[in-house]
Amino acid sequence: MFGLSKKMMDDAQALNEYFVDALKLYAFDNNENAGFAALTAAKVAAFEQRQGMVAYSQELAADATNTNPSAADAINHLLNAINEKDWSILDITHSKRALAELDKQMLNALQSADAIYFRNAYPEFFEDFYSKMVAPRSESVSSETTKIKPQTEPQRQKQDQGVSIEMETQINGKVKVIIAPQKAYFNRDIIVDYRYGLGELIDADTVFVRFVDHADCISIKTSKPSVISKVFLDNGQRISSSGQNICKITELDHYDYRQLLEKRKKHEQAVKSEPGPDSRSKPTQITSGTRNVEIRLKDLKKLYEKKLITKTVYEKKQDEILLDL
Numbered sequence: 035m036f037g038l039s040k041k042m043m044d045d046a047q048a049l050n051e052y053f054v055d056a057l058k059l060y061a062f063d064n065n066e067n068a069g070f071a072a073l074t075a076a077k078v079a080a081f082e083q084r085q086g087m088v089a090y091s092q093e094l095a096a097d098a099t100n101t102n103p104s105a106a107d108a109i110n111h112l113l114n115a116i117n118e119k120d121w122s123i124l125d126i127t128h129s130k131r132a133l134a135e136l137d138k139q140m141l142n143a144l145q146s147a148d149a150i151y152f153r154n155a156y157p158e159f160f161e162d163f164y165s166k167m168v169a170p171r172s173e174s175v176s177s178e179t180t181k182i183k184p185q186t187e188p189q190r191q192k193q194d195q196g197v198s199i200e201m202e203t204q205i206n207g208k209v210k211v212i213i214a215p216q217k218a219y220f221n222r223d224i225i226v227d228y229r230y231g232l233g234e235l236i237d238a239d240t241v242f243v244r245f246v247d248h249a250d251c252i253s254i255k256t257s258k259p260s261v262i263s264k265v266f267l268d269n270g271q272r273i274s275s276s277g278q279n280i281c282k283i284t285e286l287d288h289y290d291y292r293q294l295l296e297k298r299k300k301h302e303q304a305v306k307s308e309p310g311p312d313s314r315s316k317p318t319q320i321t322s323g324t325r326n327v328e329i330r331l332k333d334l335k336k337l338y339e340k341k342l343i344t345k346t347v348y349e350k351k352q353d354e355i356l357l358d359l
Contacts, residue, residue: 046083047335048149049075053087054289055152055160056140057094060112061105063159067133068152069112071140074129077121078144088116093287097207208285209263214278215245215252223247224273226280228262235294236260236283237357243281245273258285259353261294288352295356330355 053075060069076087095109119125134141143151153160214224227244236242236256243262245252264282267273273280286294331352338348 045147046080048147049079049144050083050087051149051289052144052147052151053079054090055150057091057109057112059152059156059159061094061098061108062102063156064108065156067137067140069108070129070133070136071144073112073115074126074133074141075144076116077126077129081120084116088113090287090289091116207260207287207290210283210285212243212254212280212283214273214275214280226267226269226271226273228265228269228281230262232262232265234261235291235298236262238353242283256283256285259291259295259357260285288349291353292356 053072056068056072056075059065060072076084079087091109091113095106095113098106098109121129130141130144133144139155140151142148224245224247227246228242229244230236230242236259238258238260239255241253241255242260243254245254260283262281263284266279266281334343334348334351334355337343338345343351
């Protein structure tokens with residue numbers, strides 16, 4: 035009985051990821067077949083799960099309204115179709131047949147609960163989609179010194195194009211504006227020291243920017259996994275007044291955080307695997323860390339589905355567990 039329950043939960047999670055990937059491929063790459071696949075997935079989903087899909091789509095459309103109006107319109111069009119009626123078994127059957135005629139592989143992936151089908155089938159789209167959100171982890175300034183890290187050549191080129199640098203992205207999440215501290219009103223020697231680059235994944239409770247002068251250092255931390263999504267004042271520049279806009283950060287939702295975390299891990303693994311001058315192949319070491327995280331996530335999900343914890347606690351604990359990867 036437990037095995038059946040576990041499979042149902044796994045399939046529901048896979049259906050969510052299938053829907054989200056199909057939605058993004060439809061909205062941001064004009065893939066009509068993916069749009070119909072997303073609609074079919076929504077029809078297959080149970081009522082509560084479908085409402086979660088609708089809520090996610092509404093947030094994604096709201097975020098895309100200014101940056102990509104056509105994508106926002108496409109998402110809203112799909113939402114209208116999803117909310118058209120309470121779909122019956124017969125409706126679902128007809129939709130699956132229609133999807134089979136459009137793209138048999140998309141239907142097979144839906145039937146087999148293949149959560150990563152679209153990422154495997156359209157790697158270039160998803161690589162591009164998330165490469166705008168993630169950058170290799172850069173070397174940070176030592177906490178024992180207030181020396182400002184020099185800018186790299188690509189960063190200087192971006193600065194030449196304008197003071198305000200912004201990501202072209204469809205990250206879904208809450209945006210916060212970081213402003214200069216009050217002491218900047220009296221002190222004109224405070225310098226901005228970014229510890230992460232534009233679009234680089236920042237874990238929760240992590241210092242991402244510091245305000246440094248000859249005698250003091252003010253550190254600003256994230257409260258949730260985030261990325262710096264816009265820069266108003268470049269690294270190493272002096273702050274001219276208190277209340278001045280420094281940068282924007284976007285707090286990531288669970289799905290985008292997982293994608294960016296996976297992207298960063300792949301990059302770090304690729305760097306580690308690059309052969310050195312005297313390198314020799316070494317056997318791969320397998321640890322139980324990933325398996326342990328998987329078990330903890332599933333146990334947490336059971337508590338939430340039994341309504342033993344709130345959604346806020348559930349999402350917070352999810353992020354904490356994922357940080358152990």
